[in-house]
Amino acid sequence: MLGAHGVSHMEQTRLAMGLLWDLWYGDIPGWVPTYKNLLAVNEIAEANALVDDDQENGELHFDGESFQLGQERLVKLSDQAVALANAGDYIGARKSIGMALHTLQDFYAHSNWVESLVQKGAANQIYPGLGYPNTMIYPLDNKARTCENCRATTAVFCGDCDDNLKTIGLTSGYYSGEPKFKKISSAKCSHGGPFDGSTTYDLGLIDSVIYVGQGINKDSSTCLLSPHRSLHIRAAQIAIDATKDWVNARIYKRLPQLQSDYLFGKEYKDGSLLDPGAPTLYDLLISSIQPHKRDLMSRATALDHNMHTVAMAENVHEHGKALLRAKVGRNSKLYPVQIIQDGVKERGSEELVDDYGWRETALATGGHLITVPKDEIMEAVALLDTISRPNNNEILSIAVTGPDAKIDPEFVFPIDSSLKSLVVTTSGATSFEILNPNGSPYELASSAAGTEMRRVGNTIALSLNSTTIPPPGLYRISLKAASNYTLSISGESDLSIISFYLAEAGGRPQHRAFFPIQSLPIAGEMPMVKAHVNGNFTDGKFEFRTKEGALIASQDTVHREVDSEEIATMFYGNSSAIPEGDFMAYLTGVNDDGNTFQRAVPMMISSSKLRLTVPIIQRMVVGEQRKVTIGLTNLNSIPDTYEVFAVDSKDSIIEVTRSNIELKPGETGSFDVNFLPRMNSTIGMTEVVIGAKGRATKGNMSLQRFVLEPKSNPILYSRIRYHQYANETEQLIERLMMGMKR
Numbered sequence: 001m002l003g004a005h006g007v008s009h010m011e012q013t014r015l016a017m018g019l020l021w022d023l024w025y026g027d028i029p030g031w032v033p034t035y036k037n038l039l040a041v042n043e044i045a046e047a048n049a050l051v052d053d054d055q056e057n058g059e060l061h062f063d064g065e066s067f068q069l070g071q072e073r074l075v076k077l078s079d080q081a082v083a084l085a086n087a088g089d090y091i092g093a094r095k096s097i098g099m100a101l102h103t104l105q106d107f108y109a110h111s112n113w114v115e116s117l118v119q120k121g122a123a124n125q126i127y128p129g130l131g132y133p134n135t136m137i138y139p140l141d142n143k144a145r146t147c148e149n150c151r152a153t154t155a156v157f158c159g160d161c162d163d164n165l166k167t168i169g170l171t172s173g174y175y176s177g178e179p180k181f182k183k184i185s186s187a188k189c190s191h192g193g194p195f196d197g198s199t200t201y202d203l204g205l206i207d208s209v210i211y212v213g214q215g216i217n218k219d220s221s222t223c224l225l226s227p228h229r230s231l232h233i234r235a236a237q238i239a240i241d242a243t244k245d246w247v248n249a250r251i252y253k254r255l256p257q258l259q260s261d262y263l264f265g266k267e268y269k270d271g272s273l274l275d276p277g278a279p280t281l282y283d284l285l286i287s288s289i290q291p292h293k294r295d296l297m298s299r300a301t302a303l304d305h306n307m308h309t310v311a312m313a314e315n316v317h318e319h320g321k322a323l324l325r326a327k328v329g330r331n332s333k334l335y336p337v338q339i340i341q342d343g344v345k346e347r348g349s350e351e352l353v354d355d356y357g358w359r360e361t362a363l364a365t366g367g368h369l370i371t372v373p374k375d376e377i378m379e380a381v382a383l384l385d386t387i388s389r390p391n392n393n394e395i396l397s398i399a400v401t402g403p404d405a406k407i408d409p410e411f412v413f414p415i416d417s418s419l420k421s422l423v424v425t426t427s428g429a430t431s432f433e434i435l436n437p438n439g440s441p442y443e444l445a446s447s448a449a450g451t452e453m454r455r456v457g458n459t460i461a462l463s464l465n466s467t468t469i470p471p472p473g474l475y476r477i478s479l480k481a482a483s484n485y486t487l488s489i490s491g492e493s494d495l496s497i498i499s500f501y502l503a504e505a506g507g508r509p510q511h512r513a514f515f516p517i518q519s520l521p522i523a524g525e526m527p528m529v530k531a532h533v534n535g536n537f538t539d540g541k542f543e544f545r546t547k548e549g550a551l552i553a554s555q556d557t558v559h560r561e562v563d564s565e566e567i568a569t570m571f572y573g574n575s576s577a578i579p580e581g582d583f584m585a586y587l588t589g590v591n592d593d594g595n596t597f598q599r600a601v602p603m604m605i606s607s608s609k610l611r612l613t614v615p616i617i618q619r620m621v622v623g624e625q626r627k628v629t630i631g632l633t634n635l636n637s638i639p640d641t642y643e644v645f646a647v648d649s650k651d652s653i654i655e656v657t658r659s660n661i662e663l664k665p666g667e668t669g670s671f672d673v674n675f676l677p678r679m680n681s682t683i684g685m686t687e688v689v690i691g692a693k694g695r696a697t698k699g700n701m702s703l704q705r706f707v708l709e710p711k712s713n714p715i716l717y718s719r720i721r722y723h724q725y726a727n728e729t730e731q732l733i734e735r736l737m738m739g740m741k742r
Contacts, residue, residue, distance in 0.1 A: 005220040007236035009052075010045040012105055013098070016243035017041045017264070023244075024252065025266060038498055038532065038568055040094060040265030046515060047098025048105075053616045055177050060099075061106040063191060064174040064181025067137035067726070070107065072715055074100050074131035078250040080709060084684050085255055085263045092685030093263055095707050097251060099618065104131055104246055105239040109218045110191065111172040112146075112165055113729075114235045115228065119168055120733045124234065126242040128736065131250060134721040137170070144727075146171040147189035147214040150227060161227035164214050165189070170726035173216045174198045190215045192227040319647040322689040322701055336367035336397075336488065336602045338388060340380065359484070363399040363547065364582075366602020368427040368486050372457040379456045386454055386461045387425045387488070393496040394600040397584060398487040399547045405483040410435075410476050411549055415469065416595035418535060419491040422469045424462040424477065428485030432460065435476040442470055472595040488602070495535030498568050500542075500585050500601045502575065503528040514572075518614055519702040522635065523580040523607040529558045531571040533587065537597065540589030542571065544579065547604060552579050578607045606698075609635040610642065614690055614702040620652065621709050622677045630702075631670045632692055634663035640694045644671050648688040650708055652677040661692070677708055684708060 007015075021037060051060055059069035077100035084093035108114060113127055129135025140146065146169075150161035165171075166187075173190050174183035176197030183190065183198045190199035192215010199215055215227035218235040226232060252260050261267040339362040362369040368387075372380045396413045400406070415422065426432055434442040444451060450465035464470075469491070479487065502521050503514035505528075514528050521527055533540065542555040553576040561570035585601040613631030620626060634640060641662045646653050658671040673690060686708045691701035724732065 005222040005225065006232045007240075009048045009102055009105055012236055012240050012243060013045040013048050013101055014041055016240045016247065017044070019240075019244050020248060020252070020264075023248065024260075024264075037265040038534070040090075040263065042499060042532075043091060043094040044098040044101070047095040047618075048102045049098075050515060050616060050618060051099055051102035054618060055175070056179065058175065058178035058181035060103055061175070062103060062110050062172050063106075063178055064183070065139040065172050065188075065726075066181055067139050067170065067172075070103055071130070071135070071137050072712070073103055074246075075133045075715055076709075076712055077103075078131065078246070080683070080707075081251055082254050085251075085259050087684065089684040090263050091705070092707050095685065095705070097247065099707075100131070101243055101247075104242055107172075108235045108239040108242065109232075110216075111170060112167075112189070112216055113170065114218065114231050114238065115165055115216070116168045116170070116729055116733060118231070118234075120730065120737070122733050122737050124238050124241065125733070125736050126238055126245055128732070129722050129724060130242065131246045133715055133719045136715060136720045136723055138723065138725045140167070140169050140171055140726045142184055144169065144171075145187040147173075147187065147216065149214050161192070161215060162230070164227070165216060168730045170729045186214075191217045193217060193219075193225045319645055319689070322691060322703075323647050323649060323687060335388075336394070337362060337365035338367045338384065339369045340384075341369065341371050359401070363401070363486065364604045364606070366394065366397050366488070366600075366604065368425060368459055368488065370427060370457060370459045376456050379454065383454050383456045383459060383461055386452065386463050387423060389421075389423065389490075389492065391492045391496075392421075392423060392490040393493050394488065394490050394602045395598050396487065396489040396549070397547075397600045397602045398549050399485075399604075400481075401484050403483060405481075405485070407482055408478065408480055410478045411487065412474060412476050413489050414474050414596040414598050415472055415491075416493075416495070416591050416597040417472050417593040418493045418495040418591055418595075418597065419469060420466050421492045422462075422464040423488075423490050425459065425488045425490075426479060426481070426485060427459040428483075429460065429479040429481035429487070431480045432462075432487075433478045434470070435478060436470070437473040437475060439476075442475070444468075472593070474596065493535070495537060495591060495597060495599070496533070497587055497599045497601060498532040498534050500529070500531040502578075502605070503530045518616065518704055519612040520606050520608040520700045521578045522611055523578050523609050525578055526574045526576065527578070529555060529571065529573060529575045531558070531587075532568040533571065533599075534568045536592045537569075537589050538592060538594075540569075540571075540587055543586045543588060544576065544583045545586055547582055547584060552583055553577075580607055580609075582606050608698050608700040610692060610694060610697070610700040611635060612690070612692065612700045612702050614704070617688065617704055617706040619707050619709055620675060620677050620686070621711055622681050622683070623679050623711060625654075625674065625676045628673045628675065628690075629670055630673060630690055631668060632661060632663060633668045634665055634697075636694075636697045637665055638696060639664045639667075640696045642692040642694050642699060644690075644692045646673040646688070646690045648675075648686055650677065650681050650686045652681065652686065652708070653688075681708055683710055 054060055058064040059066040059073055062070040077096045081093040081096040081100070084096060107127065107130060117125060144167065146167045147164050148166055150164045171189055173192060174181060174188055175191040190196055192199055196215065217226050218228045218232045220226045221229050221232045223229050255263065258267070339358045341358060359369045370380065370383070396411060398411060400409070424432065436442050450468040452463040454461045477487070477489070479485065501516040504517045505514055514530060517527060529542065531542065540560065542558050544552040544555065546552060555575055558571050558573040558575065561572060582604050584604055587599045589597055591597050611633040615628055617628065632642060639662065641660050643660045644656060644658060646656050652675045653673060654676045655674040656671065657674070661669040661671060663669055684707065686706055688704050688706065689701055691699060693699035
């Protein structure tokens, strides 16, 4: 659905989830939805909207009277979401829920259920049993006449379709391009709209009118896209009720309370790593994590800790590092990745082992490369608990490498009244000092409760709580460092960036929405920026800065949304021209108390001049082979040879058809990636990276996540209690009007 012309799929999902929060948690004194809820619901809502990128499978949209397959899909996805949540794969579960909700909501926009209610004079009713395993819905006979052509009017492209339905029996429109559900007769309904080839248009003027086809969709409130536009709001209202009912009954109530809270964002596991009996750092971190949280990637392990990601680093191929970046998310990731490495050979030795390129990964994700001697293992665990706090917001994120680094640098940062704590972390510096706004040193009460200083290996962390944090103002921090250092200043605050990403349009032409770009942005282009900010402030603006902290551009075209329907403030608009190289996004402004504030998105954004064209991979099924064709366009001014690769976290890739591609300036090429998920693969979320590395110029990568699904099985006949036939819809509505569920 097109949000600009009605209530979109994402809006329906958010509205329904808001009602569910009140139902689930409204009786908890003082509890209100927080940014955690919005993070979880955004994952569900985006997975919902992305279903529109698949226009070949009609059952995803209940098109073409695909009621049996659509019903089986809803049952399968609900079972899958519950299984994934019970296994701790909450991201995979949310994606499964989102995909199911799109299908559920499309039932009301694409079928004539709402029109049948109107014809019988019935109040809003969700279709009984939709998405439940005890019900099967059977379509009308192929020969049944369901629609006739709309009457032409003087409105261009907008015919009078109010009376084009010829049945009260349950039907849905056919949409061109869905091979399993081709329209078999002109007597069947079309989806409708200018992008539907199953309907008929005569673009020649006949008596100053244009002839239109027999569509029935209610996707939007504009006649250009939706022939039954007048029923759009009613269809959306019923879809919201159905979303609320289905999520509550088919997901929430089937899970233990704790898993439900994790799934929908009320709580987050902090995953304490403390295990005194572990003999080594590697074993310590591995042994204290439940098996479903482990992800072994060529002798590197990534795990969640207080919403951060911790990686134990060894010598891993660069493709494994790319996979780690995919695992922690695209440029919407707001929590840094801490890289742990056994970096000192002997106690007291200054000789460091090769970092194997992990420093670059730490820099790219806003974290630190923490090199730790073996006899400081327990100190390293305590350090992680200090720097990886679940509600910390990045205020300043700096990384400097190379011989040109400024010696003993200073950086300015604000402290505002919303901050409840402060954490300063640096790797590579021997010491640091905080300076007051007047330039005098800030005296640390090192012995006072609320002040904690830790030094482990190459890393120093200072933690201040609400009693020891400095008052609001502009402060400076001075480092004793020469080169290869990182600096992070963060603090707990209700004023926080929930999400930030560069976006591109996706979805069916009449359902366009903006989603995070799948690959590195192209230098010089101006993609859409979308962001959500939690908390109260009077003024705010996004900026692009270098990783060293220098201002690149102020994002004057990224505007604040005044009347957002969400619990957070939304920013949107086109960015300034994407700079070449690496950069970061910052939000600066003034809070409600008049204090200057600053927040950083720690994930570094890297630009490219190689355009990758990668189809969005939503789902794959074990045992089923799939080919994905990747396009490359060289936008550089020189020719280059690109080494191409693909890697995924479940070892589903069986072939990349080319190893390298030579491209002249402006030239385009392609290669194929063949997937065949193994039958014994673990079901759930899969991270996949598809990339091309230039020999002379910078390459590009596409980072995606899809759900690996088991083979589909029809609903067992023994589970079906209610057999509902499309030609009995009138009687079904009458029973509902009498207050009977069946």
